[in-house]
Amino acid sequence: MKIVEDSPPILTALDRPNSYIGRSVPRPNLARLMQGRAQYVSDVVLPRMAHVAFVRSPHAHAAIDSIDVSAAKQAPGVIAVVTGAELAKVITPWVGVLTHLKGLKSAPQNALAIDRACWAGEAVCAVVARSRAEAEDACERVLVDYRELPAVTDPETALDPGTPVIHPSIGDNLCFERVHSAGDPDKGFAEADAVVETTFLFGRHTGVTNEPRAIVADWNPGDARLTVYQGTQAPHMMQNLFAKHLGLEEQQIRVVTKDVGGSFGIKVHTYADEMATVALAKLLKRPVKFVADRIESFVTDIHARDHRVTAKIGVKNDGTITAWEIDDLTGIGPYSVYPRTSGIEANQVVNLTGGPYTCGNYRARARVVFQNKNVMCQYRAVGHPIATAVTEGLIELAAAKIGMDPLAIRRRNLIADDAHPSQGPSGIKFEALSNHAALAHLDSMMNYAGLRAEQAQLRKQGIYRGIGFASFVEVTNPSAAFYGVGGARISAQDGATVRLDSTGAIYCHTGVSEQGQGAEAVIAQCVATSFGVSMDRVRIVMGDTDNTPYGGGTWASRAAGIGGEAAWQAGKALRQNVLAVAGSILQAKPETMDIRNGVVVDHDSGKERIGLDEVARICYFRPDTLPAGVQAELIATRHYVPRAWAFAFTNGIQASYLEVNTDSGFVKLLKHWCVEDCGTVINPQLVDEQVRGGVVQGIGAALFEQCLYDERGQMLNGNMADYLVPMAVEMPDIEVGHVVTPTADSELGAKGAGEAGTAGAPGCVMNAINDALRPMGAAPLTDMPFTPDKILRALGKV
Amino acid sequence: MSGHDCDITLTVNGERVTERVDARQTLVDFLRDDLILTGSHVGCEHGVCGACTVRVDGVLVRGCLMLAAQCDGAHVETIEGVSDLGEIADLQAAFEKRNALQCGFCTPGMLLTAQELLARGGVPSRETIREQISGNYCRCTGYQAIVDAIESVAQTRAGAKR
Ligand code: FES
Ligand code: FES
Numbered sequence: 001m002k003i004v005e006d007s008p009p010i011l012t013a014l015d016r017p018n019s020y021i022g023r024s025v026p027r028p029n030l031a032r033l034m035q036g037r038a039q040y041v042s043d044v045v046l047p048r049m050a051h052v053a054f055v056r057s058p059h060a061h062a063a064i065d066s067i068d069v070s071a072a073k074q075a076p077g078v079i080a081v082v083t084g085a086e087l088a089k090v091i092t093p094w095v096g097v098l099t100h101l102k103g104l105k106s107a108p109q110n111a112l113a114i115d116r117a118c119w120a121g122e123a124v125c126a127v128v129a130r131s132r133a134e135a136e137d138a139c140e141r142v143l144v145d146y147r148e149l150p151a152v153t154d155p156e157t158a159l160d161p162g163t164p165v166i167h168p169s170i171g172d173n174l175c176f177e178r179v180h181s182a183g184d185p186d187k188g189f190a191e192a193d194a195v196v197e198t199t200f201l202f203g204r205h206t207g208v209t210n211e212p213r214a215i216v217a218d219w220n221p222g223d224a225r226l227t228v229y230q231g232t233q234a235p236h237m238m239q240n241l242f243a244k245h246l247g248l249e250e251q252q253i254r255v256v257t258k259d260v261g262g263s264f265g266i267k268v269h270t271y272a273d274e275m276a277t278v279a280l281a282k283l284l285k286r287p288v289k290f291v292a293d294r295i296e297s298f299v300t301d302i303h304a305r306d307h308r309v310t311a312k313i314g315v316k317n318d319g320t321i322t323a324w325e326i327d328d329l330t331g332i333g334p335y336s337v338y339p340r341t342s343g344i345e346a347n348q349v350v351n352l353t354g355g356p357y358t359c360g361n362y363r364a365r366a367r368v369v370f371q372n373k374n375v376m377c378q379y380r381a382v383g384h385p386i387a388t389a390v391t392e393g394l395i396e397l398a399a400a401k402i403g404m405d406p407l408a409i410r411r412r413n414l415i416a417d418d419a420h421p422s423q424g425p426s427g428i429k430f431e432a433l434s435n436h437a438a439l440a441h442l443d444s445m446m447n448y449a450g451l452r453a454e455q456a457q458l459r460k461q462g463i464y465r466g467i468g469f470a471s472f473v474e475v476t477n478p479s480a481a482f483y484g485v486g487g488a489r490i491s492a493q494d495g496a497t498v499r500l501d502s503t504g505a506i507y508c509h510t511g512v513s514e515q516g517q518g519a520e521a522v523i524a525q526c527v528a529t530s531f532g533v534s535m536d537r538v539r540i541v542m543g544d545t546d547n548t549p550y551g552g553g554t555w556a557s558r559a560a561g562i563g564g565e566a567a568w569q570a571g572k573a574l575r576q577n578v579l580a581v582a583g584s585i586l587q588a589k590p591e592t593m594d595i596r597n598g599v600v601v602d603h604d605s606g607k608e609r610i611g612l613d614e615v616a617r618i619c620y621f622r623p624d625t626l627p628a629g630v631q632a633e634l635i636a637t638r639h640y641v642p643r644a645w646a647f648a649f650t651n652g653i654q655a656s657y658l659e660v661n662t663d664s665g666f667v668k669l670l671k672h673w674c675v676e677d678c679g680t681v682i683n684p685q686l687v688d689e690q691v692r693g694g695v696v697q698g699i700g701a702a703l704f705e706q707c708l709y710d711e712r713g714q715m716l717n718g719n720m721a722d723y724l725v726p727m728a729v730e731m732p733d734i735e736v737g738h739v740v741t742p743t744a745d746s747e748l749g750a751k752g753a754g755e756a757g758t759a760g761a762p763g764c765v766m767n768a769i770n771d772a773l774r775p776m777g778a779a780p781l782t783d784m785p786f787t788p789d790k791i792l793r794a795l796g797k798v
Numbered sequence: 799m800s801g802h803d804c805d806i807t808l809t810v811n812g813e814r815v816t817e818r819v820d821a822r823q824t825l826v827d828f829l830r831d832d833l834i835l836t837g838s839h840v841g842c843e844h845g846v847c848g849a850c851t852v853r854v855d856g857v858l859v860r861g862c863l864m865l866a867a868q869c870d871g872a873h874v875e876t877i878e879g880v881s882d883l884g885e886i887a888d889l890q891a892a893f894e895k896r897n898a899l900q901c902g903f904c905t906p907g908m909l910l911t912a913q914e915l916l917a918r919g920g921v922p923s924r925e926t927i928r929e930q931i932s933g934n935y936c937r938c939t940g941y942q943a944i945v946d947a948i949e950s951v952a953q954t955r956a957g958a959k960r
Contacts, residue, residue: 026894033902034890034909036837036877043836131831133820210841210849210903210937261839261903262937294842516901516938689897689943696940720842720935728941729932733924757940 017596017606020525020535021748024685027521028535038259041214041231042291049216049287050079052280053135054273055125055142056299057117060151060372060713061166064115067125068143075141077134080284082126084112091279092245094270096336098486101343104176104368106336107167111276117146118166118334119374120714121299123273128280128288151372151713155308155331158369166334166370175336176343176368180350182425188323188361192314196397200390201783202762203706204306207379208725211261212292213301215274217281226253228278231260233268233515234553239545240489241270241339242278257543263515264380264697266301268555270338273300298718303707304345304379306331307386311353313394319404319412323361324354324425326390330368333375339488342376343368348383348475354425355391356435356473356651357413362425372713381758382556384474385698389763389784392470396767397780406469406767407448410439410653414471424473431644433651434739435471438675442469442653445737446673451657459775465659465670466772470764476557476678476752477648477743479641493641494558495549496567498527498574500634502620504598504612505537508570511551512563513543517754518686519559525682526564526748530571532595533612549637557752560682561648565746566640573636581632582615640746648743648751652676654695654760656768657732662776662795665788667703667769669732674760677739679751687753688736694757695734700726701758702765703785806870810835811879819866826850826861828869829876837877837906841935848934851907852876858914877906886913889951898947900938908934912948921952 015021032038069081093108113124125142129135150164157163158173165172189195216229226248232238235255243250260267277290292300307330314322328349332342346366354362399409414435415422422430442448448467455465480492497509508527514520524538541547549566552558579590582600586593586609594603600610618625619632626632642648655673660666674691681687704724708716717723742749762784769791770780778794792798802821807814810833819828824843829835829852841849843862850861853875880886886909892898899905908931915922915930922930927945936944 027897030894030899030902031890033899034877034893034905035881036835036906038837038902040836040839040903042840043830045834133823208937210847210901210935211839212841260901262901264937294844516899518897518900685897689900689939692940692942693900693938694940697937720844720846725935725937726940727932727935728928728945729925731928731941733942733945734940 016529018532018534019529021529021680021682022684024683025521025525025535027518028524029520033259040211040259040261041216041229042211044216044229046216046218046287049289050128050130050284051132051135052126052128052277052288052290053132053139054123055127055139055144057113057120057122057124059117059146059148060120060153061149062117062146063149064113064117064124065145065147069125071141072127072138075134075138077130078127078138079130080128081138081142082280082283084110084114084124087112087126087276087279088114090246090283091275094245094338096338096341098341098483098488100486101176101341101347104336104341104343105170106175107170109272109335109338111272111279119372121374123276126276126280128284153371153373153709153711153713155329155369155371158331158371166372173370174367175332175370176346178347178350178366180364180426182427183361185323185325185361185363189314192322193317194398194401195312195314196394196401197312198397198780198782200309200311200393202305202307202386203701203785204303205701205705205707206298206301206303207264207266209262209264209266212294212297213267213271213274214291215277216287216289217278218287219281219285221285224252226278226282228253228255230255230257231267232257233263233513233555234490235513235543235545236511236550237490237553245275246278246282255545257513260515265378265382265555269302269340269377271300294720295718298707298723299374299715302337302377302379303374304376305386305701306376307349309349309386309390311390311394313398315398315402317402319402319409321357321359321413324359325363326353328366331371331373332368333373334370335375337375337377339490340378340483344378345383349387351426351428352383352387352473353391355388356415356424356433356471358415359413360425373709374715380694380697381755384472384755384759385701385762388470388472388759389766392763393766393782396468396770400774407439407443410471411436429645430649431743432741433473433649434677434741435651437739438651438653438677439471441737441739442655442673442675445675445735446655463659464662464772464776465657466768466770468656468764468767468771469653470760470767471653472651472756472760474557474650474756474759475647476650477561477642478556478558479643479646481646482556491550491552493639494551494563494566495637495639496527496563496570497549497635497637498531498570500574500578500612500616502616504616505539506531506533507539507541508567509541509548510563510567511549511553512559513554515554517690518683519554519563521686522560522564522682523567526567527571530568531575533598537598549639557754561746561750561752562640562642564682564750565748566638568748569638569640570636573638577633577636578615581619581630582610584627584630585615585618586610642745644745648679648745650676650678650751650756652756652760654764656764658765658768658772660769660772660791665791667786669699669730672732672734674734674757675737675739676753676756677741678753679740679742680749681738681740682750690753691736691757692734694755695761696726696731698758698761699731699765701784702762706785804867806867808869808871809873811875821867823866824862825852825864825866825869828866829861835876835878839903839906841903846935848907848911849904851910853910858910877910880910888954889913889916892947892951896943896947898939898943904934904936908936908944916948916952916955921956924949
């Protein structure tokens with residue numbers, strides 16, 4: 001393990017001549033994004049393309065007694081008006097369950113509601129027209145006869161005997177329940193000198209990708225093929241699902257993902273309106289485009305985090321934690337989302353609470369219930385922000401209760417850096433973590449002692465500043481344990497194919513996809529380094545199921561750690577192939593040579609022997625000059641999947657410094673720090689920017705973002721004027737530091753970095769607010785987002 | 799409802815354009831759907847996110863809040879045109895160097911908004927830069943890299959680089 005400064009480069013044992021590993025090289029191909037010449041799905045235009053708009057249920061729960069489409073069919077520009085019953089002849093329903101989440105159940109969901117709408121915003125009828133505007137006009141002429149049914153909205157009463165059951169066919173409103181007990185929690189609480197118990201509330205919020213979901217589906221009956229342009233994180237997963245539900249072979253489906261205007265987990269799920277769009281293309285035998293408008297995004301993009309967690313911690317006076325207990329309740333809408341299910345976030349809360357701490361006395365229960373609101377599912381950092389806020393919130397409340405410094409209590413309880421491999425309270429397995437080193441690095445990076453002195457000084461002047469922390473662990477590089485073992489056809493492995501072109505440059509085809517995080521750059525860095533060319537001699541091909549190795553795509557912080565390793569290995573394999581043929585040409589032993597900067601050289605002396613362009617020329621155009629029996633193989637493929645560990649846990653710690661205006665209740669964020677350990681850092685700048693973007697997303701959860709619903713299941717703030725997101729002026733500068741503990745599961749040793757920021761920031765900001773308000777005797781705030789009115793209420797001012 | 803068409807003639811990125819548009823069509827939809835200038839984006843359709851930012855007669859406007867029909871006789875500049883003129887080449891280079899974009903969806907609007915501030919000259923404070931772009935939503939970057947990039951260009955342009 002080594003501590004490295006924020007500034008590049010971060011070099012490791014993988015360093016070799018012209019290595020890009022650990023270097024902040026700029027991402028290739030940014031020019032098109034900056035010149036307005038990208039191709040997002042919302043930009044795609046195809047010949048004969050039609051547009052679909054959906055009639056959506058205005059009711060949270062309603063029977064659909066009839067739909068009269070006659071007037072809509074006559075509207076200008078209309079090509080077709082299709083109801084749920086008609087579309088069901090083209091596309092089959094799905095059920096979002098996984099067998100390893102035992103007992104998880106859900107009901108069949110259709111592309112368009114049939115007979116009954118289960119949330120306000122569910123599509124009940126599709127109108128296809130020449131333009132989106134004409135389709136929307138015609139939607140207004142569709143007459144749907146709704147009969148309102150009682151809406152189940154409050155998770156707290158969803159399981160009461162008197163509450164209507166949303167899907168009578170599955171018996172009750174319980175989607176999933178998990179109970180877990182480890183160690184001896186009762187004994188632990190009995191031994192505690194102090195016990196803190198409180199309830200944490202997490203506001204339901206959503207991804208608000210800047211580009212809404214978008215899809216263009218093109219069924220060509222001549223080829224009997226469906227080409228789908230989709231802003232998705234998992235092209236191969238979608239290929240499988242389209243084939244399965246349209247009754248086609250996977251080979252008949254091509255999913256193409258070009259530029260994606262942000263995803264964050266929003267674009268990794270099956271959406272009914274997108275399934276309807278592919279079915280309409282098949283039905284109408286022409287391209288059909290759907291781009292969600294912002295209001296549709298708010299009521300149909302998956303929501304997340306709507307959890308109520310009652311939690312308890314026991315501590316001794318010396319700070320030793322003796323026991324943990326949580327009871328989590330979450331309402332996930334009327335369906336478990338397909339195919340990843342809506343049980344994963346609660347499951348992760350159970351797995352991750354207690355994080356990287358030694359106390360193993362732990363009891364947990366999580367219940368996931370159905371309700372008539374928009375669906376919830378996995379969004380950036382799935383479960384981590386909740387588990388981290390609960391764990392770290394409890395720790396700081398306990399520290400305050402026994403009068404201990406918040407960093408000191410963590411030092412006492414974090415698993416020692418040299419005690420790994422180890423496991424967390426829930427039994428999650430850690431290969432190697434560096435929580436103590438990260439904490440020490442953060443302590444000095446932020447000048448903790450100095451800030452405490454400043455805080456005390458300012459308090460005398462009536463200025464209330466707070467310092468809060470959150471240590472965290474993060475699931476990255478998931479193996480098949482995440483989804484595959486539960487029966488989902490979601491690839492845990494990824495592949496890379498590298499080929500030499502006729503000029504000595506290379507192409508690398510990869511199964512991971514670019515969502516803006518820099519996967520293209522990272523893959524190029526890996527393959528350029530392991531093969532031995534400069535990055536400008538590498539072209540990356542991604543996001544196309546016809547032209548990339550089978551892979552899982554980009555989610556759960558897997559692209560760099562898994563896709564990067566596959567590319568690294570493929571580059572090495574091609575290097576061996578090229579050296580073998582170069583050896584034949586030069587009459588030299590391949591193992592005495594290397595490829596550096598596009599030239600075959602003597603390994604020891606570095607003396608140039610032959611350029612790759614010349615090797616390629618001979619192999620492609622004059623193979624007759626090669627010795628008899630020598631066949632050049634100028635393409636190589638390698639795959640990688642983590643096998644030794646189910647997940648490569650990363651770790652780190654964040655700190656927030658903020659000021660609360662005790663008159664207005666406004667919070668001013670002054671500074672934020674994050675030290676994280678994602679193993680080998682392939683590109684320090686990209687890692688830092690993932691952390692920064694993630695932190696800001698977490699700050700959104702802590703201070704601003706919430707999908708507000710009334711008791712009838714109507715979303716009240718489904719537009720960007722009323723749903724607040726972090727904007728530049730409120731955000732602090734964020735300092736990022738690293739500790740490097742590579743995973744031994746791969747040669748590169750890289751773990752994921754995409755979610756650490758979001759995992760830790762909400763709890764960290766919560767702790768800082770409570771630290772600021774503690775001297776005023778305010779009741780601790782545990783109800784996110786921490787809006788000014790809640791702060792003033794805690795201060796007893798309103 | 800549709801059915802009210804207007805004929806407009808305007809200049810877009812230096813090119814004269816004559817089109818018949820629906821009276822209700824927004825400028826950004828006109829640029830994207832009719833002229834296939836897809837660099838201006840639609841994020842919120844509400845005037846909040848800034849993804850649709852373009853220049854009309856030299857002034858920044860939200861393309862989702864202005865109608866195409868209002869642009870008869872106007873000079874409209876989009877990110878494509880401004881890029882081709884080289885006006886913001888240094889800013890684009892700084893965005894690349896600092897990784898001030900991830901998905902890039904906010905970037906055209908962000909660049910034009912930044913250029914408005916930079917064109918005033920001087921080296922604005924980080925707070926002023928943050929205020930300038932506070933009507934431009936970016937979900938990916940957390941904004942710091944964008945502020946850094948704009949700040950570095952201001953310093954270079956002012957010849958006052960640290
Ligand atoms: S689309 Fe115009 S401001 Fe958002
Ligand atoms: S870079 Fe994605 S929204 Fe700004």
